[in-house]
Amino acid sequence: MQFVINRDYFVHSVQHVTKAISSRTTIPILTGIKIVADHEGVTLTGSDSDISIECVIPIEEDGEQLVQIIEEGSIVLQAKFFAEIVKKLPEDKIELVVQDQFATTLRSGSSVFNLNGLDPEEYPRLPQIEEENLFQIQNDLMKNIIRQTVFAVSTAETRPILTGVNWQVENKQLTCTATDSHRLAIRKAAIETNIENLTFNNIVIPGKSLTELSKIIDDNDGLLDIVVTENQILFKSKNLLFFSRLLDGNYPATKNMxxxxxxxxxxxxxxxxxxxxxxxxxxxxxxxxxxxxxxxxxxxxxxxxxxxxxxxxxxxxxxxxxxxxxxxxxxxxxxxxxxxxxxxxxxxxxxxxxxxxxxxxxxxxxxxxxxxxxxxxxxx
Structure with missing residues (x-):
C-alpha cells in the first residue's frame, strides 16, 4: 500500500476515529487504527466494540485533491503513537508506505517514521446495517439535544440501563429522556423521515457514545442520518459513520412520574x-x-x-x-x-x-x- 495525503484532513480524521479507541480493550487489534486505501480514497476506522467510527477522506473534494493513491491496500497501526506522530509531522503532505510483514513508513518533509503494523485481516468487520428505520435531524439540533440530556444519566453501574439516554420516536417527534433516579431531563425535537408511522419506544444509547458523537458532528444545520436496528444505532454524516451498540433492558416508565x-x-x-x-x-x-x-x-x-x-x-x-x-x-x-x-x-x-x-x-x-x-x- 502506498499513498500521499493532505496532512490537515488526515490529522482531523485520525482525531475523530481515535475517540472510539480504548486503551483498556482486551482485544489487542482494537488498540489500532485500521487504514484502507482504495479507488475512493482513504478510510480510517477506530473501535472499542461498543463504539465504532469510520472516516473517509475522498480522493478529491470541492476541486481540491486530498489523496493520491499509488497502490491500494490496508494496515492497522497503533493509535496511541500514530495519532501523535501525524499531528506533529512538519509538511502539509504525508506519504504512507506499507511493505512486507506490515512494516510501515511515514514520511513528511525530512521526517521519517518506521512503524510496525498489524494484520488488517484480524480487524473486526463493522456491523452491516439495513437502512430500513432511517430518520434525519439537524447536526446542531442533535448536539443541543445531547447537551441537554446526557448530563443527567447515571454514572453508577448498578443499574446499567440508566447510564444511557432513552429515545422514543412517534408522530415524527423524537423524545429523549435521561435519569439517574434522582433527577430527570427530557428534550423533544421534530425529525424528518419518509417512513409513515415510524415508531420506537425503547432505544437506549450509552451516554458515553452520545458524548463522543457530539464532539465530532459539525455544528451546522446539515442533516444527520440516523438508522436504528435491534442492537445498534448508526449516525451518518458527510464522510463519517458512527456506530454505537444499544443498551439491553427496559428503560423505566418515566411518563407517570x-x-x-x-x-x-x-x-x-x-x-x-x-x-x-x-x-x-x-x-x-x-x-x-x-x-x-x-x-x-x-x-x-x-x-x-x-x-x-x-x-x-x-x-x-x-x-x-x-x-x-x-x-x-x-x-x-x-x-x-x-x-x-x-x-x-x-x-x-x-x-x-x-x-x-x-x-x-x-x-x-x-x-x-x-x-x-x-x-x-x-x-x-
Whole structure:
C-alpha cells in the first residue's frame, strides 16, 4: 500500500476515529487504527466494540485533491503513537508506505517514521446495517439535544440501563429522556423521515457514545442520518459513520412520574438563580453536602440557605419574576439544579412544586420542548 495525503484532513480524521479507541480493550487489534486505501480514497476506522467510527477522506473534494493513491491496500497501526506522530509531522503532505510483514513508513518533509503494523485481516468487520428505520435531524439540533440530556444519566453501574439516554420516536417527534433516579431531563425535537408511522419506544444509547458523537458532528444545520436496528444505532454524516451498540433492558416508565398539577409556581431569571445556588454551595465541603433549603417569603421573595455545620451558613434572598400559590419550604440537591440551569436555553424558568416531599418540575419559559424533574431531599 502506498499513498500521499493532505496532512490537515488526515490529522482531523485520525482525531475523530481515535475517540472510539480504548486503551483498556482486551482485544489487542482494537488498540489500532485500521487504514484502507482504495479507488475512493482513504478510510480510517477506530473501535472499542461498543463504539465504532469510520472516516473517509475522498480522493478529491470541492476541486481540491486530498489523496493520491499509488497502490491500494490496508494496515492497522497503533493509535496511541500514530495519532501523535501525524499531528506533529512538519509538511502539509504525508506519504504512507506499507511493505512486507506490515512494516510501515511515514514520511513528511525530512521526517521519517518506521512503524510496525498489524494484520488488517484480524480487524473486526463493522456491523452491516439495513437502512430500513432511517430518520434525519439537524447536526446542531442533535448536539443541543445531547447537551441537554446526557448530563443527567447515571454514572453508577448498578443499574446499567440508566447510564444511557432513552429515545422514543412517534408522530415524527423524537423524545429523549435521561435519569439517574434522582433527577430527570427530557428534550423533544421534530425529525424528518419518509417512513409513515415510524415508531420506537425503547432505544437506549450509552451516554458515553452520545458524548463522543457530539464532539465530532459539525455544528451546522446539515442533516444527520440516523438508522436504528435491534442492537445498534448508526449516525451518518458527510464522510463519517458512527456506530454505537444499544443498551439491553427496559428503560423505566418515566411518563407517570411527571406531575400534571402544581400547588406553587415560581418564575425566576435563569442566570440570577444559577448564581445564587452556586453561592449557596460555596461552603459545601468536597461537594458532599449539596443540600440547599428553599422557602417562599412574602412579596414574591424566596430565601435560599445552605448549612455546613463545621464551616458555616449561607443565606440569600432573591426576587422572583412571579410567585403564585401556596407557601413552600423544600430542600434539594443544589448541584443537580446547577447542572440543569447551565444547559437551559432560556433567560427565564418556571419551577412548579406539588409539595415539600414531592418531585418538582423546572422548565424554560419560552419552550415546551424541554423539562427537568427533581426529587426533593429529606432534611429531617
Amino acid at each position: 411527571i406531575p400534571d398539577h402544581s400547588k406553587t409556581d415560581i418564575f425566576l431569571e435563569t442566570k440570577g438563580f444559577l448564581q445564587a445556588i452556586e453561592r449557596a454551595l460555596l461552603l459545601s465541603r468536597d461537594g458532599k453536602n449539596n443540600v440547599v433549603n428553599f422557602k417562599t417569603l412574602e412579596d414574591g421573595i424566596v430565601e435560599i440557605t445552605s448549612v455546613t455545620p463545621e464551616i458555616g451558613r449561607v443565606t440569600e434572598r432573591i426576587n422572583t419574576k412571579q410567585l403564585n400559590g401556596e407557601e413552600l419550604r423544600i430542600s434539594f440537591n443544589g448541584k443537580n439544579i446547577i447542572d440543569a440551569l447551565k444547559i437551559v436555553d432560556s433567560n427565564e424558568i418556571k419551577i412548579s412544586f406539588t409539595g415539600a416531599m414531592s418531585p418538582f418540575l423546572l422548565r424554560p419559559v419560552d419552550s415546551d420542548k424541554a423539562l427537568h424533574l427533581f426529587s426533593p431531599v429529606r432534611t429531617y
